[in-house]
Amino acid sequence: MTERNKSADSAEKRAAGIAASRAVEPGMVVGLGTGSTVAYAIRELGRRVREEGLEILGVVTSYQSEMLAIEAGIPLTTLAQHPELDIAIDGADQIDSNLYAIKGGGAAHTREKIVSISAKRFLVVADESKTSLQLDKAVPVEVLPFAKELVTKKIRNLGGKPELRLALRKDGPVITDNGNFILDSSFCVINDPESLALKLSTIPGVIEHGIFSNVDELYIGKKDGSVEIVKK
CATH class of the missing domain: 3.30.70.260 (ACT domain)
Structure with missing residues (x-):
């Protein structure tokens, strides 16, 4: 991938992550997924916490997301303390036209599935390269x-x-x-x-396996910076 393509790829991921983060409202307990796209959502939520006084609690799915959330300044809690989450945001390795997803490229899909099913709404963020008519990835x-x-x-x-x-x-x-x-x-x-x-x-x-059937909304970042939202 060239530097130009990398930049475009990052712009798509950033647009999707930031758009999904806007679904988070004050007082929510939020599941924080793992991966390069959801990292943009975590950083944006951290910015809102710092600059807008957004009061939320996060539940992380991996050591990676824990470190990123702490760095972003998001207060953390656990499923033991908050077994029902308001919303969860995560990425996907591939997602089809019926919103079935394959996850686990970061080896965190067991905790990601537990967190996503614990949430009232499960949002997936992705760039266009992750979408497909049918699943065919490992x-x-x-x-x-x-x-x-x-x-x-x-x-x-x-x-x-x-x-x-x-x-x-x-x-x-x-x-x-x-x-x-x-x-x-x-x-x-x-x-x-x-x-x-x-x-x-x-x-x-x-x-646990990496097939997810519980996606409620998909945020697809486009090359022009726009975001397409697909709901089940």
Whole structure:
């Protein structure tokens, strides 16, 4: 990707993140997702806290979003203290025309799913490159290390091609915030996300998979700086 394309990509992400952050109102408890696009939403919410006196509480989905939220000045809480959230904002690796999404590129999809389902409204922010008519990206599956071989076999039986995600700057596999492994599992075009999601969920040793069916609104950042909002 050229510097010009990177700049355009960042502008799309920034537009989507800032637009979604405007849905947050005073007094809300907000789920804060993980990734480069939702980072813009977190920074904008931090600006509103500092400059506008916006009173909110955030619930983070990863160490990354926790550090970013603290840096932005957003007061944090937990699901134990606030089990029902007003809104959650997160990104996606891919999202189709029916608002089924694949998440987990940052290996945080288990906590992201818990937070998003705990919210009354779940907003996804994305640039146009993340949208597709049908899902066809690999599905991240978080698994107990003890169950890796069993889960690998079961995913292959479903027609998938699982690959253990390896770390870039250390030897061995990626370890999630929950202490587990990630199997990136390709199924080519996913014609029935609901059915595949259910089958993956029934495999012993699977902690959570990256198919999300609970998106309420999608904010798509465009190259011209505009944002398209798609609602379920």
